[in-house]
Amino acid sequence: MVIFIFQTVWLFIDDLAGKDLDLAIIGKFLFYYMPTLIDKVLPLTVLLSSILTFGTFAENYEFAAMKASGISLQRGMRSIIVFVSILGVGTFFLANNVIPAAEQKIFNMRRNIAKLKPAAVIVEGVFSDIEGTAMNIKVARKFGEEDRFLDDVIIHQKSTTNLNTTVIKAKTGELISSEDSDIIQLVLNDGYYYDEMQRKSSKDQKKKPFARSKFETYIKNIDVSSLNDQDIEQESDITTDKMKNVFRLSKDIDSLKTNNIKQVTAFSKNITARMGAFPLKMVDSLKNVDLKKAAKKILPKKIDTSFNTNDITTALPIWQRSQLMTKAENTVTNILNTVRGKKTELNKRYEIYNRHILSLHKKFALAFSCIILFFVGAPLGAIIRKGGLGLPMVIAIILFLAYYFIGVFADNYAKKGAWHPIIGAWLSTLIMLPLGVSLTKRATNDKGLMSIGNVIDSITAVFKKKKESN
Numbered sequence: 001m002v003i004f005i006f007q008t009v010w011l012f013i014d015d016l017a018g019k020d021l022d023l024a025i026i027g028k029f030l031f032y033y034m035p036t037l038i039d040k041v042l043p044l045t046v047l048l049s050s051i052l053t054f055g056t057f058a059e060n061y062e063f064a065a066m067k068a069s070g071i072s073l074q075r076g077m078r079s080i081i082v083f084v085s086i087l088g089v090g091t092f093f094l095a096n097n098v099i100p101a102a103e104q105k106i107f108n109m110r111r112n113i114a115k116l117k118p119a120a121v122i123v124e125g126v127f128s129d130i131e132g133t134a135m136n137i138k139v140a141r142k143f144g145e146e147d148r149f150l151d152d153v154i155i156h157q158k159s160t161t162n163l164n165t166t167v168i169k170a171k172t173g174e175l176i177s178s179e180d181s182d183i184i185q186l187v188l189n190d191g192y193y194y195d196e197m198q199r200k201s202s203k204d205q206k207k208k209p210f211a212r213s214k215f216e217t218y219i220k221n222i223d224v225s226s227l228n229d230q231d232i233e234q235e236s237d238i239t240t241d242k243m244k245n246v247f248r249l250s251k252d253i254d255s256l257k258t259n260n261i262k263q264v265t266a267f268s269k270n271i272t273a274r275m276g277a278f279p280l281k282m283v284d285s286l287k288n289v290d291l292k293k294a295a296k297k298i299l300p301k302k303i304d305t306s307f308n309t310n311d312i313t314t315a316l317p318i319w320q321r322s323q324l325m326t327k328a329e330n331t332v333t334n335i336l337n338t339v340r341g342k343k344t345e346l347n348k349r350y351e352i353y354n355r356h357i358l359s360l361h362k363k364f365a366l367a368f369s370c371i372i373l374f375f376v377g378a379p380l381g382a383i384i385r386k387g388g389l390g391l392p393m394v395i396a397i398i399l400f401l402a403y404y405f406i407g408v409f410a411d412n413y414a415k416k417g418a419w420h421p422i423i424g425a426w427l428s429t430l431i432m433l434p435l436g437v438s439l440t441k442r443a444t445n446d447k448g449l450m451s452i453g454n455v456i457d458s459i460t461a462v463f464k465k466k467k468e469s470n
Helices: 004-009 023-057 062-068 077-115 204-207 246-275 291-298 318-384 391-415 419-446 451-470
Strands: 137-138 141-143 150-157 164-176 183-196 210-223
Touching: 023 062, 023 077, 023 318, 023 391, 077 318, 164 210, 246 318, 318 391, 318 419, 391 419
Parallel strands: none
Antiparallel strands: 137 150, 141 150, 150 164, 164 183, 183 210
């Protein structure tokens, strides 16, 4: 647990460092994050503890004494199996109730911490909106004490109509603030000021008038009173798949599925109409009509067969043919661009849908993984007959890393739709299931983990059978 907590600190060091946060707030953040480590810590804990416990029993010949008294391995494990089953139920409760609440708390705290200081909101290389102000800012680099000095500053100031009509660009900048004031001064040096002027007359507006000026020093005052009043634990209505319980996930999965089908159906009809491709349907009233006789009445008696039906454009003049081909090319290009854009949107929609299914099944898979990993660790400890933090620790870490990385790869493939999300949620657990069954059988029959003599005997038996058959 301590290792994972330190990993958390390094993971969120950019969110916590340099923000003048109290130790109590940092402690709350870590406290809220600890339940989210259950899916990593608990399986490893069950696996390691079962290997250490049963390895110590076997090393001290406790199992030999139990078997001499007529107590089998399964009977000796009975009480612990009941405990592990209760642990699995408790794990499902944590995954269904505690972890979603913790995820919600962490999301809100990270979001609110970012609003505490404008310098914290400004991200290098991208445009960042400053909460409570009608402006966004982009800087190439932040440096100095509390990241107060800025390089290559670009500011977009929004008008009352929410349009970017003012652009300010400067080579350097500095944020000057005081704890007693709600105003932060942004001092810009060596730059340009560009402003699109709004005219009432439409004729004047078509000329696109603007004002441009150069400055050596420009001071911009930013009111951050709304940021200073920010509650660090303020709740929001934003929820993701990790913040929902089983009931909410099941409900949202049905809604997402229905909505995605509607989106695909509507887009398909739209593209079909734009292409002019209408499916032909046979009318029931013509079902018994002789189509050959009807065609003779409708079609002319003589048809000009000299017309090349493979190339319709040959019947048109050259200038019309060029216009037709250009229009067809533009239409196809526009449709392809529309399809590509819609494909990206639908991929995101189906990724959200897959994430919900994945989160739903991972809650059940986590509970079962505790039970299955116990049946991997307990017989393994009885087989290797070693206690302590030496070989059992190494074996437990290797098995857990295999379990964990299989789960990570399965998650990523499931989110992108490479395979079904249910497989992504259960794959690592299902791989450990036959391993647990095999190890339990070997421990019950007092067989070693892997006997080279048995392997050689089996290979020798195969060759003997071949000789006898010859």
